Amino acid sequence: MHILVIGAAGMVGRKLTDALVKAGEVGGKGIERLTLADIVAAGKPSFGGAVETIATDLSAPGAAAALVGKRPDLIFHLAAIVSGEAEADFEKGYRINLDGTRELLEAIRKESVKSPYKPRLVFTSSIAVFGAPFPEAIGDEYFSTPLTSYGTQKAIGELLLNDYSRKGFLDGVGIRLPTIVVRPGKPNAAASGFFSNILREPLVGQEAVLPVSRDVRHWFASPRAAVGFLLHAATMDTAALGWRRTITAPGLTATVGEEIEALRRAAGDKAVALIREEPNETIVRIVAGWPRNFDARRALALGFKAESSMDEIIRAHVEDELGGKIGG
Amino acid sequence: MHILVIGAAGMVGRKLTDALVKAGEVGGKGIERLTLADIVAAGKPSFGGAVETIATDLSAPGAAAALVGKRPDLIFHLAAIVSGEAEADFEKGYRINLDGTRELLEAIRKESVKSPYKPRLVFTSSIAVFGAPFPEAIGDEYFSTPLTSYGTQKAIGELLLNDYSRKGFLDGVGIRLPTIVVRPGKPNAAASGFFSNILREPLVGQEAVLPVSRDVRHWFASPRAAVGFLLHAATMDTAALGWRRTITAPGLTATVGEEIEALRRAAGDKAVALIREEPNETIVRIVAGWPRNFDARRALALGFKAESSMDEIIRAHVEDELGGKIGG
Numbered sequence: 001m002h003i004l005v006i007g008a009a010g011m012v013g014r015k016l017t018d019a020l021v022k023a024g025e026v027g028g029k030g031i032e033r034l035t036l037a038d039i040v041a042a043g044k045p046s047f048g049g050a051v052e053t054i055a056t057d058l059s060a061p062g063a064a065a066a067l068v069g070k071r072p073d074l075i076f077h078l079a080a081i082v083s084g085e086a087e088a089d090f091e092k093g094y095r096i097n098l099d100g101t102r103e104l105l106e107a108i109r110k111e112s113v114k115s116p117y118k119p120r121l122v123f124t125s126s127i128a129v130f131g132a133p134f135p136e137a138i139g140d141e142y143f144s145t146p147l148t149s150y151g152t153q154k155a156i157g158e159l160l161l162n163d164y165s166r167k168g169f170l171d172g173v174g175i176r177l178p179t180i181v182v183r184p185g186k187p188n189a190a191a192s193g194f195f196s197n198i199l200r201e202p203l204v205g206q207e208a209v210l211p212v213s214r215d216v217r218h219w220f221a222s223p224r225a226a227v228g229f230l231l232h233a234a235t236m237d238t239a240a241l242g243w244r245r246t247i248t249a250p251g252l253t254a255t256v257g258e259e260i261e262a263l264r265r266a267a268g269d270k271a272v273a274l275i276r277e278e279p280n281e282t283i284v285r286i287v288a289g290w291p292r293n294f295d296a297r298r299a300l301a302l303g304f305k306a307e308s309s310m311d312e313i314i315r316a317h318v319e320d321e322l323g324g325k326i327g328g
Numbered sequence: 329m330h331i332l333v334i335g336a337a338g339m340v341g342r343k344l345t346d347a348l349v350k351a352g353e354v355g356g357k358g359i360e361r362l363t364l365a366d367i368v369a370a371g372k373p374s375f376g377g378a379v380e381t382i383a384t385d386l387s388a389p390g391a392a393a394a395l396v397g398k399r400p401d402l403i404f405h406l407a408a409i410v411s412g413e414a415e416a417d418f419e420k421g422y423r424i425n426l427d428g429t430r431e432l433l434e435a436i437r438k439e440s441v442k443s444p445y446k447p448r449l450v451f452t453s454s455i456a457v458f459g460a461p462f463p464e465a466i467g468d469e470y471f472s473t474p475l476t477s478y479g480t481q482k483a484i485g486e487l488l489l490n491d492y493s494r495k496g497f498l499d500g501v502g503i504r505l506p507t508i509v510v511r512p513g514k515p516n517a518a519a520s521g522f523f524s525n526i527l528r529e530p531l532v533g534q535e536a537v538l539p540v541s542r543d544v545r546h547w548f549a550s551p552r553a554a555v556g557f558l559l560h561a562a563t564m565d566t567a568a569l570g571w572r573r574t575i576t577a578p579g580l581t582a583t584v585g586e587e588i589e590a591l592r593r594a595a596g597d598k599a600v601a602l603i604r605e606e607p608n609e610t611i612v613r614i615v616a617g618w619p620r621n622f623d624a625r626r627a628l629a630l631g632f633k634a635e636s637s638m639d640e641i642i643r644a645h646v647e648d649e650l651g652g653k654i655g656g
């Protein structure tokens with residue numbers, strides 16, 4: 001089969017590509033061809049089949065049609081500019097996150113008109129489609145009232161995915177990803193970065209800054225779980241979804257304090273002592289509008305699996321990123 | 329004040345224009361200027377102030393900017409192609425109902441960049457943003473899973489209205505209108521037409537066809553109530569909405585059987601005998617996916633008012649359309 005990954009150079013895209021290359025198959029079908037697209041060229045994995053890396057802007061005229069013209073059987077659409085950037089640059093956010101997605105859907109529809117074509121399309125949405133105030137746990141039928149342009153663009157993507165699926169142009173599955181911890185790599189400027197920083201840095205003997213109080217609660221899954229969601233979405237029987245094609249992925253609700261206690265169990269007091277509390281009112285305010293907890297029973301019933309403890313999330317990071325070794 | 333009505337030639341647009349002209353003011357502010365836009369020129373009302381009628385396609389390049397460039401203080405955006413047409417012509421539906429709305433919002437945003445400008449924008453959404461299966465009564469926090477492209481386009485309009493309001497480009501209020509009965513005029517091909525036909529035609533001594541069974545339940549308001557919703561949306565304090573700018577309007581849940589009994593009370597057995605039952609499987613199937621009942625407590629708390637009986641709805645029709653007189 002031929003798989004197209006759009007947004008292949010991002011963190012989740014790279015993890016997904018690695019998993020695809022390692023497995024060599026999806027749902028029992030061998031992967032013969034991988035097309036890896038992103039705004040910058042993704043790294044070329046060492047893979048027995050055909051691999052093509054393409055630097056392209058999905059929102060540019062003809063870009064989506066060029067990708068879809070290759071008629072991939074399975075498309076992962078992970079490409080987006082992040083929340084902070086979409087909020088700062090209104091036009092760019094709508095162009096990349098809304099128009100880019102729509103161009104992709106339209107390219108698939110137009111390709112299907114030429115000759116029968118109906119790829120599985122896995123779309124990464126986000127819990128940012130929800131905006132405060134919330135119930136204690138957000139259920140599967142709760143409404144989308146995003147408080148960011150990014151969340152708005154993702155919510156629109158979900159609606160379009162449903163409609164294009166309903167009309168038979170494609171076979172879509174949307175996944176609202178939890179906040180991913182532990183994100184590998186360097187600390188970044190994302191408002192949510194500290195959730196990872198306070199684990200990742202102390203685990204290698206480095207200092208990390210905590211800008212909010214320890215009682216802040218949020219919704220998490222590991223990069224490993226995120227890849228698992230995408231692969232399950234790629235292979236599941238979509239008849240079970242009806243025309244409600246987007247799922248809130250399962251995750252773990254935990255406080256910053258619970259993160260810290262899991263870090264202590266994994267790496268001791270010395271690691272915890274590396275966390276410097278430096279309250280940042282801007283981040284405190286942003287985080288106050290984020291979801292804290294979900295009742296994701298639909299995803300669980302459909303076979304999606306996430307971690308059930310912060311210890312497990314830390315263990316996944318230590319195994320996948322640190323070769324099993326903790327310490328600086 | 330200067331009011332722009334987009335979709336002024338439609339049924340609700342004409343009723344709204346009449347109400348504006350009659351009142352001469354909105355929220356205590358005199359109306360000096362009316363701009364009436366639609367795909368075909370609206371009729372010119374006799375009005376003391378300035379009136380301009382414009383035939384324009386909102387989705388055409390520059391069309392929205394030309395309207396918004398007149399800097400109306402209050403904009404009613406009622407324009408849309410209907411459900412059946414949007415379902416039959418996918419491209420046209422997205423062009424008119426989604427791109428047209430987005431062009432309008434973008435024109436307002438760009439106008440606000442030139443010099444401070446922040447009009448009140450009243451947008452008519454629809455209960456078609458909901459798709460079966462439903463709870464017994466749909467609450468104010470229920471999710472949008474439309475089963476038509478029309479409903480999808482309206483749900484996207486709601487999300488955009490929220491985001492543009494949140495960013496401060498405009499002051500938006502969306503209203504999800506119930507199915508309007510009794511629609512004046514001739515029977516039309518809309519799947520929902522029979523809800524009006526079975527009252528309107530017998531009230532003037534004409535036959536009407538009932539294509540579904542009498543236990544079909546749906547959600548209704550009169551044209552008079554719909555105009556009331558729009559005027560209230562135009563003048564309400566939007567601070568109470570937060571960034572949840574769209575409201576399910578209040579309405580009346582009633583069965584076809586209850587419609588018929590109200591007709592009997594108003595016009596007797598002779599009128600009821602004019603209803604011919606002719607089951608139509610296509611219409612039965614379409615209607616089965618429609619909402620039946622809402623718990624619209626948010627709208628009621630915000631001061632929106634609808635009829636509380638089918639008798640009242642029939643009375644509004646007899647007063648507004650038949651000069652108080654029943655019979656053929």
